[in-house]
């Protein structure tokens with residue numbers, strides 16, 4: 169019988185000490201633990217963000233293999249995908265208390281661990297915060313690495329572009345990981361999602377990836393630079409003219425398989441030697457390794473406790489307020505063709521998923537773009553429509569200025 173590994177991990181140093189051959193087993197044990205703790209196998213479970221965390225297991229292992237928190241800084245966008253990082257940074261024994269009273273916080277929290285340099289719960293905040301830390305480091309003259317992990321949906325947020333507008337002239341050492349799983353909470357939408365998809369499905373990508381994996385097998389760490397240069401050359405020749413990040417002053421690498429620990433590790437080893445801002449585009453699967461989450465990424469983005477074998481959640485006897493709202497609005501729109509509905513990437517949470525089914529032409533998911541959503545609604549109102557803009561109050565904060573422009 170193989171010896172358990174996760175129970176021997178007390179700090180990132182233990183991850184670094186593991187032989188490479190043990191890492192797939194560690195990844196599997198992390199997945200098993202995520203499912204166990206968030207499901208009803210844990211008697212106190214209140215659920216949590218399962219899908220996003222299952223998708224970043226290999227990424228988080230590779231980051232802790234290469235970088236040294238708390239000296240190096242990890243900034244996770246939204247930070248709902250930080251559970252694996254918590255498991256590796258001294259919080260494994262309290263993991264069963266996730267999101268419970270006096271338990272672990274469901275997001276990163278500066279007061280919870282020295283390994284959490286930045287807490288967040290709102291999307292699109294990582295790049296700007298990370299850039300501030302990079303500039304702080306440069307002003308101080310220290311040499312830590314700043315690694316920012318942002319999902320594909322973070323790039324539907326305007327603020328991410330405000331950060332990108334400032335990176336190239338502000339610092340030379342800045343690592344952005346674009347964790348592209350094609351999902352926001354619902355399927356990611358809009359021109360940017362389409363653009364990432366175009367890169368990921370480029371006909372030469374599959375071939376390039378096979379080659380990259382082969383390089384990793386053949387070459388050891390000291391050749392990582394060579395290897396990455398080959399990836400870069402290959403990708404650049406094929407994709408660079410269309411890679412917007414390059415035009416904004418960030419060297420673009422990828423797309424690479426975000427579940428290949430060896431490839432991620434070698435790539436990070438290389439990226440941390442770079443003296444220019446870089447963006448690594450990785451492709452991951454939300455819910456990786458757990459069939460129910462792969463089948464329903466939307467439901468498993470974040471959920472209450474569930475039955476681990478089937479993924480089933482307890483049926484609710486009463487409809488939610490959001491559900492009633494979405495269905496009622498759809499009913500009104502049956503007889504009033506001026507009604508239109510807008511969500512900022514939250515069709516299920518707001519109940520508008522029901523409106524979308526009934527009136528797809530009058531329904532707009534604008535991405536995580538609350539500011540745009542509010543002004544977009546203003547424009548529709550000017551044209552005589554009756555826009556219903558459904559946004560959780562906490563996410564509305566960033567759009568107040570747009571309500572009274």
Ligand SMILES: Cc1ncc(C[n+]2csc(CCOP(=O)(O)OP(=O)(O)O)c2C)c(N)n1
Nearest residue numbers: 220290291319320321322351352353513563
């Ligand atoms: C300003 C704001 N609006 C909406 C949300 C709700 N929300 C939480 S996570 C998420 C999707 C995040 O998708 P992505 O960044 O791609 O990460 P993934 O979960 O796919 O890893 C949304 C819309 C939020 N956190 N912040």
